[in-house]
Amino acid sequence: MLKDEIIDFFEKVMPFNRLSRETLGEMVDGILMEYYPKGEQILQQDGPPSEFLGVIKKGGVKVYQTTENDEEVIVDLRGETEHFGILSLLSGDRSRNNVVTIEDTICYQVPKKTVLAILQNYPEVNEYFLKSFFVNLLDKTYEETRKAYTGGTTGEQLLFSTKVKDIVRAVPKTIAPDISIQQAAVEMAANKISSLVVVDSAGLPLGMVTDRDFREKVVAEARDVADPVKAIMNTPLISIDSEDNCFEALLRMIRHRIHHILVLEDEKLKGMLTNHDFMLLQGSSPTILVKEIGQIKTIEELKETAPKFYKAVSSLLRHGARPHNITGMITELMEKITNTVVDIFEEKNGGSPVPYALFFFGGGGRHELTLSFNVKMGVVYKDVSSPEQQQKVDTYFRLLAETMNSSMLACDLTGKERCMKTDNIQSASTWHEQFKKWGTGAGTGRDRGFFDMRAIRGEHIRVNSLRQYLINRTAQSRGIMEALAADTLQIKPPLGFFKDIVVEKGGEHKNKLNLYEKGIKPLVGCARIYGLEKGVIRRSTLGRLHELNSRHGFKAAEDMAQAFGYLNALLIHSQLRQAEEGGPPDNFINPDILTSFERKTLKESFQLTARLYAEIEGNYWSGKVLP
């Protein structure tokens, strides 16, 4: 009856789907069912811990934290068959997050007692929850793919896939328990080490002494240094088996607040792990990558960069970075690489014959590159007078463009499209001429991305004044606004007649959705139009939206920002998965693998775009078809 239906439901809930129906039956006996209307707070940050694991039967919740500046940081949105409250249930001290319903929500509540019993008896469930501390969205949606993928070549899974024995260092120095404290100190000083392991005559470890013990137990307590060292050693010894995975080791160290952990193999001392070892293991942090890129001297060396990008991004995700942090980081690294390529080029071909500036436009200009890396660059150089000079300049930049394109291609850092087209290398006055044509009906090469141009090398002022020129012209010319609106409205939100998501009908990406083109770009376009209308100077979409909201009371901006962040997160997760599968990340996602809640959120984002379009159409577009 009802119980069977609840068991059926839990068979769809990770990680309970790994339990037998019989076990689920026992679990369901203690279960509760609660209803929360939209907007109700279920858990409060720093409030009492959860007494149950909430599993959403219907509806959805927002899990978020409030920072000291009262800023809301969304941790996750959870929908049907997803759960909340496990962290505080396990810690038992306080709630880590706020959990608030975003629609009318029905929850099953699995009482703490039941959850703990299951965790204890079913290691596979236990493992799942330990993991989900770190990887939420990614893990949930792509669990199956991840299972298939066990190579462990990205930082993503290193902590889980690497065994302790794989990174353990040499056996630490040991000492017998009856040696005097003084002698132990001498040993440590002689070997310049901060800890000793106390072992018995059979070599079984008994305890450990560290610097801290000498400070706290000898000096502070004025103990006799002739006492045996066992009097001050730390017990019980916190250790880990060499077959365990690194994550377990890290967890244990965090739990016991220790910096060293002993590794045992068949109960014998095998070695020791420290915090430092884990830092090495996770050596995929963006700062390390930036440093590495800085040291690169040849294009050859650059070729290994793309996989490192993926590592860095997945590491950032694991640490809870928000989408705009990630796109910002990707763009930042792209700038570094671009500069490195130009450095290498200049080393060989000398500096530019004229003053110039190299700029990113489009996503790169806005700090919004994703792992599909569609970076677009251009050059603006100082006008030259003589034809000879012009020829020299043309040759120089053509060669630069070629080098740039081939380097980026060789490093898997661009797709099919060349990142630096010769059309986008022009003198200041040619650029002006080009921009003048925009919106007059005869515009060629109209690319809205130029509104977001940003200098990354050379004389920045050249780019800034060019951009200012473009913006000023737009403010004066209704034509340009109309052209912008027309360009933006060209890509329709991918919603079908019945409000379902429309996917590609054929070709390489059949049944997939170009999330950037159909989802993100329209939002970027709308934010740009409204931004230009209100004279917002900022480039980034979130920056524009923020200013539109705070300065101009533009209500939809908040929703747009949410949708924008969500779509980017979805795209980046999907790209990471593509990278894990060995293919180059693109902008396509398969809506079929999304959870119902994710699909719903996606649809809502598209509906938001559709509403914005309707407004823009009414305001700016006179209806004439623009060339």
Next chain:
Amino acid sequence: MTSFLKKILGQPSAELPDWLKSQQDLKKRFDPKSGIRETDFVAFDTELTGLDFKQDSIISIGAVKLRGTTILPAQTFYRLVKPECELKHKSVVVHELTHTDLECAEDLLDVIGDFVKFIGDAVLIGHFVHIDLNFVNKPLQQAFGVSLKNPALDTSTLHDWLYDNDSRFARHYKGMTMKSDLFSMAKKYGVDGGKSHNAFSDAYITAQLFQRFAPFLPGCGVKNLKELLKVARP
């Protein structure tokens, strides 16, 4: 009163069984000031051969317990009753219970006895609950001359009261059907009764309707059981 009069008035000759005795002084234990969240409820529904109080009788009883507004899905009750009169064609169509299904069913008083034990001191919740109560009380009256003493509330009454007294509630569900039968209500409030259609699923829907309505109560000044029973009186 003489035994003759007792007989005329339907007072049973038999002593009350324990399960009925203990519930006759329920009022003494009943605390009208207790909060809604601290109260035990049982949402229940019966299925009948028809609505004629004289002729018809119960075919099945379904019930689910709640602690406050939390449903306890493992604490359920569902039993079939041997019909005392012929099943009408019309009602067979509705609950799809045929004579063959009811062959393994039990005697009405046995089922009601277990039901009374199941509900204990809980406050009963039903949709048009007076009908169900009448049909539960009929055999109790006939056999023992007593009725259930449990307080009861009606989700249909509660709904109408909220609609009239809480503008947020009315606005929340604006423009939707005003039909008050259980299924229209379930649909309106997005309540799902599960796959089957029987007395249990109806009880489960009723429990969930109560869950939907309860969050609006504090805002209308309904904070304890006494006030709730007043506005949701059957």
